[in-house]
Amino acid sequence: MEAYARPRVVVSKCLEFEACRYNGDVIYNNVIKKLMDYVDFVPVCPEVEIGLGTPRETIRIVKKVHEHLLIQPSTGRDVTADMHSFTDNYLSTVTDTDGFILKTRSPSCGVKEVKVYASTEKGPAIGNASGLFGGKVADRFSHLAVEEEGRLNNFTIRDRFYTKLFTLASFRRVLPKGLDAIMAFHDNNYYLLMAYSRPTLKVMDRILIKAQENGERLTIELYSKALHKVFNRAARNDSNRNVAREIFKRFESNLSPNEISFFHELMQKYSDKKEPFSSITTLLKAHAVRFDDKKLLKQTFFRPYPEILLEISDSGKGRDY
Structure with missing residues (x-):
């Protein structure tokens, strides 16, 4: 059998690539580490790209009527429009790509089972949804290989x-x-x-x-x-x-x-x-x-x-x- 083709994969930057998680950490992941010799990765952090910085106050998905908003509870800042704008612009440039590996349960990158809250106040989650970035990836690129790093275990x-x-x-x-x-x-x-x-x-x-x-x-x-x-x-x-x-x-x-x-x-x-x-x-x-x-x-x-x-x-x- 001839040598395997090298897939091109968009990956959440906090997974093995850069200390850009909200708390300033990098997440070490054996699956991604092992793939590095066989895959061309394209790291991205939507939260950093919209200017939230590292480290940063956490953000969460808040349900308002029929809309999911991306809110920073500690400041009350609404970054929903910023995230939608970045996501649409970024995904429009994604070509010659075979898959995505995104951060599990992230309010930006999560593909599924991201917690949704009723408000910015302390309280239990009222449901699950997709992250704003991850959800659009799943919708636009369902024909590609799309997964969250946690599920790859x-x-x-x-x-x-x-x-x-x-x-x-x-x-x-x-x-x-x-x-x-x-x-x-x-x-x-x-x-x-x-x-x-x-x-x-x-x-x-x-x-x-x-x-x-x-x-x-x-x-x-x-x-x-x-x-x-x-x-x-x-x-x-x-x-x-x-x-x-x-x-x-x-x-x-x-x-x-x-x-x-x-x-x-x-x-x-x-x-x-x-x-x-x-x-x-x-x-x-x-x-x-x-x-x-x-x-x-x-x-x-x-x-x-x-x-x-x-x-x-x-x-x-x-x-x-």
């Missing part, structure tokens, strides 16, 4: 994020090379796309089949939209099993009854959540090596992102655990 969420991020980066790299390169991309990602959405994969197949009829420009446009749709949900246990069976068919006629039986036993254990999916992919890849299946060995399904990003503690977990 979960293996399943992190695996899906990495898969989408590196797949989109790979696609962005081949786009300028034209339709032939996109068809090669489709072939190399075929089983991965199948695991995430077989119906969408069929749509993508039809788009490429009609390439001559629709022309290169329209074909690429339609294919891009379908690719972003593929990752709307995570690969599930049943989807992974179906793909594994498809791959196994390539070798089945050359395997002994005991080898075939062992594969089906492994599949049942995975179905019962007693075996990680990595056991199955390792077995399938071993068969691909044994039978020198060069086409299969190019499949990103076996490793959609750099292997080093997997923690040792992740090895016992499957993609839908």
Whole structure:
């Protein structure tokens, strides 16, 4: 498999990059630290950008009728307009980007579960919402890989994020090379796309089949939209099993009854959540090596992102655990 494309990711600046949190701290994060060798990060701190400074008095989201305002309780300052203005201007400049990693529960950067208050006075939160910056990121760039750093501690969420991020980066790299390169991309990602959405994969197949009829420009446009749709949900246990069976068919006629039986036993254990999916992919890849299946060995399904990003503690977990 060729070297992985380097994703471009907008990240909250307080995460590993600069001591710009409201209390003057920098937040150390192992996920982001490990990604630095494989990702081009673009750090940003919306609160600093609108002039709040570091350190600074905290801000909070306050609900007024049907509007969410961004207020600094200690001063009464309303920075809602400033944040909206900065956000709109900044996001309009975001291009050639594959994803975002934003600060969890931040009133500016949080994507979800940001506390909302009834007033600037002390009191319990009355609900949750998105931060003013993070909410617009989620709305405008839902087709990209968007996550909060806190959620990336979960293996399943992190695996899906990495898969989408590196797949989109790979696609962005081949786009300028034209339709032939996109068809090669489709072939190399075929089983991965199948695991995430077989119906969408069929749509993508039809788009490429009609390439001559629709022309290169329209074909690429339609294919891009379908690719972003593929990752709307995570690969599930049943989807992974179906793909594994498809791959196994390539070798089945050359395997002994005991080898075939062992594969089906492994599949049942995975179905019962007693075996990680990595056991199955390792077995399938071993068969691909044994039978020198060069086409299969190019499949990103076996490793959609750099292997080093997997923690040792992740090895016992499957993609839908």
